Amino acid sequence: MSEAVTRSAHSVSTSPGLLASLDPLLREWLPRQRWFAGKGRPVTGFSLVAATELLPWNAKLGFLHLLVRAHQPLVPTQGAAAHPSDCYQLLIGVRETLPPRLAPALIGHPEEGPLAGRTVYEALHDPRPADVLLEALRARARVGELRFERDMRQEIRDDLVPRMVTAEQSNSSIVYGDTFILKLLRRVLPGTNPDLELPLALSREGCPRVPAPAGWMLADLAGDTYVLGVLQPFVQGATDGWDLVLRGLAKGEDFSGEARALGRATAEVHTALARALPTVTLGRGQMELLADGMIERLEAAVQAVPALRPYAPGLRSSFEALGELAAEGQTWTAQRIHGDLHLGQCLRSPAGDWSLIDFEGEPSKPLAERRMPQPAARDVAGMLRSFDYAAHSHPSVVPGWADACRAAYCSGYAEVSGRDPRTDPVLLRAYETDKAIYEVVYEARHRPDWLPVPMAAVRRLALSEGP
The missing domain is CATH 3.90.1200.10 (Aminoglycoside phosphotransferase (APH), C-terminal lobe)
Structure with a gap:
């Protein structure tokens, strides 16, 4: 992760027009995602929890990491699964135009704000942003509010080719060279997440039945820690x-x-x-x-x-x-x-x-x-x-x-x-x-x-x- 990227993180977080630039696009795109928990209720607005620039948005290829709260009316009959404002992890790629191979990842074309005139898309479909996440884990990088950690006993090579797993529901995953799989949590909450806590505990016990975490991705916000992703060995051919x-x-x-x-x-x-x-x-x-x-x-x-x-x-x-x-x-x-x-x-x-x-x-x-x-x-x-x-x-x-x-x-x-x-x-x-x-x-x-x-x-x- 370059020093320039680290310096730019704060400016994106405080850019007042960023969310306004994305709002109308996200209202259409977000409810269509299989991992969106608020289906059946309209999205009435968004608030920005955090924004981090992992690749400069105004370069040929930009990469934004966003934590966005989606506001929806609460329907009492939906019970405990319904929340008035869930926080989602979004990974947004920014290009002038999308190559044909990335057409299925399109989110839209912002008409105002800092991203006006650019094309935004789901970045996980794109190998370069996926590489950036693995690079950050390898380097134990800190970028803005994001913190990348790893188990130094496990080698993470820098030549692993990423591919997004398409058969996902409540989360998203990237496989790196049939060696690791990075699970990115989509609806995130502050606090200790058992999806990291329990595999780490089992690793300490030497239990071979659960792949031991090789790295994990966190956000530190207002005194709370959010678990955003876990990198584990990929069970090839399983x-x-x-x-x-x-x-x-x-x-x-x-x-x-x-x-x-x-x-x-x-x-x-x-x-x-x-x-x-x-x-x-x-x-x-x-x-x-x-x-x-x-x-x-x-x-x-x-x-x-x-x-x-x-x-x-x-x-x-x-x-x-x-x-x-x-x-x-x-x-x-x-x-x-x-x-x-x-x-x-x-x-x-x-x-x-x-x-x-x-x-x-x-x-x-x-x-x-x-x-x-x-x-x-x-x-x-x-x-x-x-x-x-x-x-x-x-x-x-x-x-x-x-x-x-x-x-x-x-x-x-x-x-x-x-x-x-x-x-x-x-x-x-x-x-x-x-x-x-x-x-x-x-x-x-x-x-x-x-x-x-x-x-x-x-x-x-x-x-x-x-x-």
Whole structure:
């Protein structure tokens, strides 16, 4: 990073016309991005949190890093996922004209302000801005409010060719030469982000199931630190668990051996997290609050999706049973967990090794909630739901396939942890029920054609005594 770039950072941050120059373009472009969390609500305005010039905007190729707050009306029925003003990380390229290869990245042509007459675009599609980010991480640069850090034990070469990963949803990623992958968080919050915190903790424990961070990108603003991105080793040739399962289902292949191995990998991660970070005991008060929260989510879901109403009493019974156990004096151990574990968060290498990725947790939840210790059964329930989801989403349902995978996963988990999750059926059923209810609401809002998948689980869980 050049000295000239560092000196110019402040002038961009204080340029009064910068945001006005981009405002009308961002109102059109931002809601179309898959990682934009405020879909369905109009953007009423923007405020600039920070702006940093990584390459001078008035040069042949400019590169601006922006943290922008998007203001939207709050719709109460959307619940905790809705926020009146989310802060987004934007990486803006600036050119006179775009070459044809960058046409899909176009944001627009500002008509006023300092960028008038130029072309702005999503910079991550462009190799040079992507190179700048890796250079900054290699050099542990500080540019304006941005701070780039790295693990000096890992070599970051300067000849790695970048490419943007197109199959993204809540964030964006760049792969560098099949050696590293840089995950850039799009909706950012102040505070410790578990997507960096937990992989660093697991690295210190020597856990091989999670790629150890090689670098990370931060912003220091008004006494708060924002985690903006994490660079990790890229598992070359790996397949995510969801794709692997669907391929196997299409061929009628048994997956129970892989499910058992994945259960062992999950338990290895949980065991390492319990060593690395504090655990707590949850007694009557905490568990009754947990069960009450599940009941509240059920009641809200029934209002949002009337198809749940006939099953509500049976679903509620699973949460009440958990509260009753707590009232009788049973306690549970809570620890740091993944928080949003499913097949899509698991990678299988060509050698057959499983890794867990994306420790961000549920993006709609506050960071403080995502960082709270929780029973490991929550992650297990997420994986059990994922096997069930895969089985019911495939055109040709294989009888008994999901049950075999679920049983193998729990057996594999027990081989490492020493405790089979099925020996605590009330807790496991409560978490799986809570997850299925969440899935029903999500599919009803976003993918109505998929609603029968979680509804099948709802019918089973409403009638069963265990998972």
